[in-house]
Amino acid sequence: MFEVEVKYRIPSHDVIKDKLKSLNARFLEHTEETDIYFNSPIRDFAKTDEALRVRVYGDGTVVLTYKGPRIGSVGKTREELSVTVNDLDNLLEILRRLEFKEVARVVKRRDIYNYENFTIYIDTVEGLGSFVEVETMVNDKELINKATEEVLQLGDRLGLKRDWIERKTYLELVLEKQSANKP
Template sequence: MTINIEIKAKCSNPEKVREILKVEGAIYKGIDHQVDTYFNVNNGRLKLREGTIENNLISYQREEKKGPKESDYILYKTEPNTTLKDVLIRSLGIHIVVDKQREIYFIDNLKFHIDSVENLGNFIEIEAIDKGGSIGKEKLLKQCKQYMNLFGVCEEDLLSNSYSDLLEEVSYNKAKKQNR
């Protein structure tokens, strides 16, 4: 069983976060250009991540609240340039597409993302991951909060939604302005 506690926040100073990660001894995995295609589903979310580093079909459910939250997900490793996307589009239809540049870092069981999301801006994500169930939710929460403080993440920077929700909101507001 995997337990995942994560936060997502606006990031006004990605360079500061990079410096802190360097000082903390983070392992840099690289920059991944990721296109996440979200599909129409009845329960939770389903996205196909096509990247230069990570390629997965991900089904997940997550609380929609600000601050650290638990994420329940299933990851299926995929190969680039297969017909999987066509099958999913044909059977489910596309809900929305998120295009981003993601810097990936690791420190022990912690995964950090510095994201630049097309039409949204810069963000930081912290994921505290317990793959075997031996760390526990309390310690994962403590780890998340420790790095939130280190990075200077303020309450108003925290996001409750996913990038897909934020993009939908931007699209809705644009359409609303055009119809005035």
């Protein structure tokens, strides 16, 4: 599967929530997520544009996700493979014993909405601020460009300005901030 996503840095949640309401988008849930990112002992994911993430949801669910390199120039489209795991401590220990190194944690509060075949995430990310992610999934690489345009069009309908698009991942933004804050 390919996750076709465009992320926007936004000044306020209020405008987007009003637009979602006017479109009759369905509120799904509020959740808190902690993402723990790892780097490989055999290649540098920062150089290969890959990611290995352990996501811990507020309800205790744990999901291990591999994200391939970004595809395309607008959003953050990637191949994504995930598996749910029932033991966070053992998963983290396995990764450590295989010499994967934790590089950062991203903590966010997230409101999730559904509109047609799109998922809209309104995020508050610790230390980074407010964002909206608009995404859809496709199973054929040939559909990525069409899906990207549909995501952008929905962003336009939601009042999200294209110059608000943020191509960097939360991980990249957190690492940049950490680097800027080092003495």
